[in-house]
Amino acid sequence: MAKYRVAVIGRTGKGAYGHGLDTVWLKCDKAEIVAVADENEAGRAAAAKRLNTKSAYADFRQMLEKEKPQIVSVADRWPDCHRDMVLACAELGASIFLEKPVAQTLQQADEMVVACDRHHVKCAVAHQTAYSPRVKVVKDLIGEGKIGSILELRGHGKEDKRGGGEDLMVLGTHTFDLMRHLAGDAKWCFARIQQTGRKAVSGDVRQGGEQIGPILGDHITATYGFAGITNGNFVTHVAKDGASTRYWLEVRGTKGTIHLGFGVLPTAFLCEDPSGMFGKNKATWVEITSAGLGKPEPLNAKELDNGNILIANDLIEAIEKDRAPLDSLSDGRAALEMVMAVYESHRLERPVDLPLKNRKHPLTVM
Incomplete structure (x- = not known):
């Protein structure tokens, strides 16, 4: 062949x-x-x-x-x-x-x-976590009702020197893509952006590194509404302490919580305690691997080329079967739209519905 x-x-x-x-x-x-x-x-x-x-x-x-x-x-x-x-x-x-x-x-x-x-x-996007065999198990556990109904998805950027606008664009795309894969499309966004402890204004807009376009703020908080009772929250700031330690996604449900990192074999744990006060009822964190809950991990991240080989093979299969890649260009656009919704909400000082009516970069019309 x-x-x-x-x-x-x-x-x-x-x-x-x-x-x-x-x-x-x-x-x-x-x-x-x-x-x-x-x-x-x-x-x-x-x-x-x-x-x-x-x-x-x-x-x-x-x-x-x-x-x-x-x-x-x-x-x-x-x-x-x-x-x-x-x-x-x-x-x-x-x-x-x-x-x-x-x-x-x-x-x-x-x-x-x-x-x-x-x-x-076909166009596949390099959101490697979406292709993770561990994330597939996480999605199955959520689908089986292991943590009940999702109440909240809570994520952070790396919160290093890029904290704020650059972190939102460069690493927020991974967070928002993963939120969507677990909870579906966001329906609305309400965000607040600060610069050195005050509300960020048009004069604070600057060009981001790596030609990502205009960015704003050194402290961003954003809330998203998903279907039903599910909310998503994202925070990034220039951290004085703990930079790069909070780059994960917490999925809190009515029966328990899943803690999930990023990458082809991300850190993933389940705690079955509906109170959210972990350990109160002697609840423990159980590791989630590609083999299932509490089972040894049979795969090696290096052999999976940090997920890229999974994407390449899926793209070829998508071509041959005439289907969308697991993480398509439309998915990548939706993650970018969640970034732009932060700026649009801050600009208008109110919640904004998704998809956004304004397709221009909000900071260019701020």
Whole structure:
């Protein structure tokens, strides 16, 4: 059986090749890397050697036209060119493995979704936690009623020096994507943004690093409403203590709580205590693995390429079965929309409904 022709787009010095979105194809039995594009000469040469391909281009459009790949890794972390790259891939009929965040704005993301739909190509987003075998078990436990009805999903960013607006965009996308996979689409958002202890105003808007677009604030609190009685809460600030220790998602239900980290085999524990006062009734935390509740973990994160091989294989299956990838471009857009809802709510000083009517970046019209 012929292997899929795969090309890679990276930008050395401008997001590089993301978190392994290039080398993952070397581990995929159904794929063959035929070319790489990188505008940086030294980076392009290094990538060609690393990916064992002789075809290397400075211009990604030229590569797409000449090589006609079936799948392309749009691997750079910086999202400023994601829209142009995805549209170019879609127009030539290539499916895409896309680094997050998917775009800088909802307008860009909307164009990308329309292009992929029009040209009937698949686009998978690098939200690795969504593909985790442990998260599948967590979803099954929730579906079986192990923690009852979900009351609250509580998440934080890494809360390091990026705490606030940059943390919201760079790491909040993972949190919001996971919230959606566990609780469905958010219906509304109400948020408050602070800067050095006061309400953040238009004069505080600044450009974020890695070309993520405008950002605001060093302390953000946001609440989301999901179906039924479920609320979601997200907090990020520049932490004086405990930076990077609260990057997890707590799922609290009427019968118990699940504590869940991020990654292909994230830390995951269940406590069956409806009071939420863990230990009060001698309740204990039981580890959740890919094998089930309280069972040894049979998988190795390194062998799973930190989740990228699961995404690559799922993308190929999505192509062959004509279905959406497990974490599609529409999912990536929905996570981005939860980010933009924070800014829109703060701008309007009220809750906002999702999907947002305003597709422009709220900080550009603040």
